[in-house]
Amino acid sequence: MLDFVLMIIIVLSAILALIQKDLLKTAILTGFSGGALAVLFQILLAPDVALTQAIVGAAIIPIFIALAVKKTQRSDS
Amino acid sequence: MNELIPLMVIIPIIAALLISAFSKFNTISKILAFVVAICLPVIAIASNYGLHYFGGYEPILDNVTGITYHPAIVYSFTFLQQIFIAATGLLAFLVIFIYLAKYRKVSGPYLFLLFMGTASVTAMLLTDDIFHLFVFFEILALAQVGIVAASSIDYSYEMALKYMILGSIGSPIMLLGIGFLLALTGSVNITDIVYAVHNGLVDSKSPVFLISLGLIFFGWLYASGLPPFHTIKSGIYSKAEPHGAALLQSFTVISMISIVLIMFRIYSSLQIFEVLIVFFSILAMILGVSLALTQTDFRRMIGFLAVGELGFIGLGIGLGTQFSITAGLFQALNEIIITALLFIGFGAIVNATNEVDTRKLGGLLFYHPKVALMLLIGGLAMAGVPPLSGFQSKLMLVQASLNCGYPEISILAIMVSIATFVVFVKTYYSIFLKPKPKDLDVENKQVPKTMIFAMAILLIIVVLFGVYPDVVTNGISNFVGGIL
Amino acid sequence: MAQTQLAVLFTSTALIIIGLYSAIFIDNIIKKIIGISFIEEGVNLFIVAIGYKSGGIVPILMPGMDASWFSSNSAYPLPFGLVLTSIVIGASTLAVMLAFVMVLYKRYGTLSTKVMLADTSKKEEYDE
Numbered sequence: 001m002l003d004f005v006l007m008i009i010i011v012l013s014a015i016l017a018l019i020q021k022d023l024l025k026t027a028i029l030t031g032f033s034g035g036a037l038a039v040l041f042q043i044l045l046a047p048d049v050a051l052t053q054a055i056v057g058a059a060i061i062p063i064f065i066a067l068a069v070k071k072t073q074r075s076d077s
Numbered sequence: 078m079n080e081l082i083p084l085m086v087i088i089p090i091i092a093a094l095l096i097s098a099f100s101k102f103n104t105i106s107k108i109l110a111f112v113v114a115i116c117l118p119v120i121a122i123a124s125n126y127g128l129h130y131f132g133g134y135e136p137i138l139d140n141v142t143g144i145t146y147h148p149a150i151v152y153s154f155t156f157l158q159q160i161f162i163a164a165t166g167l168l169a170f171l172v173i174f175i176y177l178a179k180y181r182k183v184s185g186p187y188l189f190l191l192f193m194g195t196a197s198v199t200a201m202l203l204t205d206d207i208f209h210l211f212v213f214f215e216i217l218a219l220a221q222v223g224i225v226a227a228s229s230i231d232y233s234y235e236m237a238l239k240y241m242i243l244g245s246i247g248s249p250i251m252l253l254g255i256g257f258l259l260a261l262t263g264s265v266n267i268t269d270i271v272y273a274v275h276n277g278l279v280d281s282k283s284p285v286f287l288i289s290l291g292l293i294f295f296g297w298l299y300a301s302g303l304p305p306f307h308t309i310k311s312g313i314y315s316k317a318e319p320h321g322a323a324l325l326q327s328f329t330v331i332s333m334i335s336i337v338l339i340m341f342r343i344y345s346s347l348q349i350f351e352v353l354i355v356f357f358s359i360l361a362m363i364l365g366v367s368l369a370l371t372q373t374d375f376r377r378m379i380g381f382l383a384v385g386e387l388g389f390i391g392l393g394i395g396l397g398t399q400f401s402i403t404a405g406l407f408q409a410l411n412e413i414i415i416t417a418l419l420f421i422g423f424g425a426i427v428n429a430t431n432e433v434d435t436r437k438l439g440g441l442l443f444y445h446p447k448v449a450l451m452l453l454i455g456g457l458a459m460a461g462v463p464p465l466s467g468f469q470s471k472l473m474l475v476q477a478s479l480n481c482g483y484p485e486i487s488i489l490a491i492m493v494s495i496a497t498f499v500v501f502v503k504t505y506y507s508i509f510l511k512p513k514p515k516d517l518d519v520e521n522k523q524v525p526k527t528m529i530f531a532m533a534i535l536l537i538i539v540v541l542f543g544v545y546p547d548v549v550t551n552g553i554s555n556f557v558g559g560i561l
Numbered sequence: 562m563a564q565t566q567l568a569v570l571f572t573s574t575a576l577i578i579i580g581l582y583s584a585i586f587i588d589n590i591i592k593k594i595i596g597i598s599f600i601e602e603g604v605n606l607f608i609v610a611i612g613y614k615s616g617g618i619v620p621i622l623m624p625g626m627d628a629s630w631f632s633s634n635s636a637y638p639l640p641f642g643l644v645l646t647s648i649v650i651g652a653s654t655l656a657v658m659l660a661f662v663m664v665l666y667k668r669y670g671t672l673s674t675k676v677m678l679a680d681t682s683k684k685e686e687y688d689e
Contacts, residue, residue: 003565003568003569004568007568007569007571010572011576014576014579014599017595018579018583018587018595023589023591023592026592033602037605040569040606044565044569044609044610044612044613044636045612045617045618045619045620045635046612046613046619046636046641046644049605049609049641049644049645049648052645053648056648056649056652057602057648061598061652061655064652064656064659065591065595068659068662069591071663072591072663073666076591208643208646212646219653222657234668235665235678237661238658238661238662238665238677241661242593242597245597245601245654245658246581246584246600249597249601249603249651250600250604252604253577253607256604256607256611256640259611259643260611263637263639264639265643
């Protein structure tokens with residue numbers, strides 16, 4: 001049951017990230033999607049991949065995007 | 078000495094890291110770069126043919142099914158790999174030599190990119206593991222982007238970012254194709270995959286197999302800059318420094334042939350595979366030459382001509398006989414050398430005049446006669462004039478397409494060669510022979526001696542292959558006989 | 562359950578399609594790059610799903626396990642190893658692209674792709 005919920009979270013947060021007007025929210029929602037993906041990898045019997053994805057997808061990528069947004073502009077226009 | 082096989086990849090990577098780390102010490106990094114660059118072609122020539130199993134994991138024979146598995150990454154080194162690695166190594170040496178002589182203070186990161194790119198194409202040629210190929214394909218894409226972005230030409234950042242965005246769409250799609258193959262065969266070793274496909278363990282009519290072909294083919298189109306990616310590919314050539322562009326086009330050619338040979342081994346049983354390759358190659362030939370005709374920037378012109386020449390390689394491989402594949406691979410080797418010669422030669426002109434628009438140039442024959450002569454021979458070789466190397470490979474291609482029963486293709490190939498000649502002569506006339514425009518300032522500007530030296534070495538190889546093509550074609554033909 | 566594997570395949574397809582859509586049609590360059598990272602995540606998910614075995618165990622051989630029982634019940638670990646590399650490649654590519662965006666933003670003052678990555682030959686004519 002948990003896996004289906006996770007898949008819905010992944011797809012929904014991916015779509016929501018792309019329709020935000022505020023790019024900082026986009027960064028946070030990308031992190032949601034990556035984190036849920038990490039848990040899904042754990043359920044799919046790949047604990048090593050899950051660890052890497054948790055660090056990269058839930059922490060590093062959102063931080064990179066947030067830094068880029070901070071250096072550029074916050075609104076999508 | 079089989080131990081040298083992995084060193085061909087490891088030495089440039091270590092050199093790249095060391096130079097990048099010690100880039101503060103200018104002299105040390107210059108000497109290190111020069112020594113390693115000389116080593117690159119020498120290692121390839123000194124090494125013996127053979128296989129190298131990483132970690133010492135030899136193939137395992139399954140006693141129940143009688144199938145051999147390869148548990149580790151395998152590098153295979155034959156005559157084909159040797160000649161192409163030696164050619165790239167030589168080119169990398171010349172490019173690094175030009176770069177070291179041009180600047181008093183060298184940039185560590187730029188040398189890092191040059192060495193990393195060379196290492197990754199070497200690994201792509203050697204590897205027998207499709208995922209290993211993908212990893213180096215990504216490293217190569219990053220190195221190419223870096224080489225373009227490091228140039229001082231206007232709008233190089235925009236072009237680099239554009240190339241990178243296209244690349245990051247293209248390479249996951251290729252990875253998806255590899256994933257499909259992995260799902261079908263349970264292995265990423267190409268020999269295992271080929272065994273499974275040819276012995277009926279995989280249904281070669283199944284849609285999944287076809288989808289994997291389509292996805293990997295898309296990645297190949299991106300890697301080799303065939304249409305629809307021809308504009309971006311010629312764009313990155315024109316935005317890189319001339320010596321960088323000479324190396325970039327060799328990276329393109331080698332990644333093209335290494336991926337297409339792997340695809341050929343896996344998918345050669347499918348009829349549609351050869352049709353696809355021939356179709357895109359002909360498209361590249363026609364589009365490349367006709368777009369080259371309309372350019373006023375001569376770097377861009379050479380870029381489009383280089384894309385058009387890639388079509389000849391694809392044509393040879395797409396026809397699928399032993400003779401035609403030999404011709405295609407020989408054409409690839411010639412193109413690496415001839416296009417590098419043209420890029421370096423035109424780069425010398427940019428160096429001397431700071432002008433790239435053919436409409437504003439003219440009358441340079443009396444100022445730079447050596448460059449003019451060598452460029453003329455290079456252009457004639459590209460167009461396929463005897464007794465130069467381009468003639469030999471194009472003649473073989475025309476014969477191959479006649480043997481296969483496609484006279485239309487051979488006529489088309491001859492027409493594209495003539496069109497290439499026209500484009501080249503038009504540009505050559507407007508740069509060297511036309512009366513000099515009044516506002517063009519060419520006094521007191523010398524062409525660097527290193528560029529003349531590099532062009533002379535490449536020219537010697539062009540003439541050598543033109544007179545004695547058998548030196549190379551016999552060995553390539555043996556290799557092709559092995560994979561058919 | 563084979564259901565899980567099928568659902569995972571659907572999810573990865575959805576991620577790839579969302580990513581392709583945003584990489585091609587969205588004008589904002591940062592969202593375009595995020596779309597590209599979604600494509601990569603979708604492909605990674607697909608490759609992990611290949612190795613998954615419903616009702617299987619994590620492919621780590623613990624002491625005391627029978628080797629033949631292990632090999633028939635564990636998931637297939639080769640795709641997992643590939644995905645590890647692929648995740649790291651994706652993150653580094655993303656970082657390089659964002660660095661380019663930061664440099665180009667200083668020059669143009671906008672994140673719009675139409676302005677930033679317009680055909681360079683037209684820009685050069687405009688400069689003249």
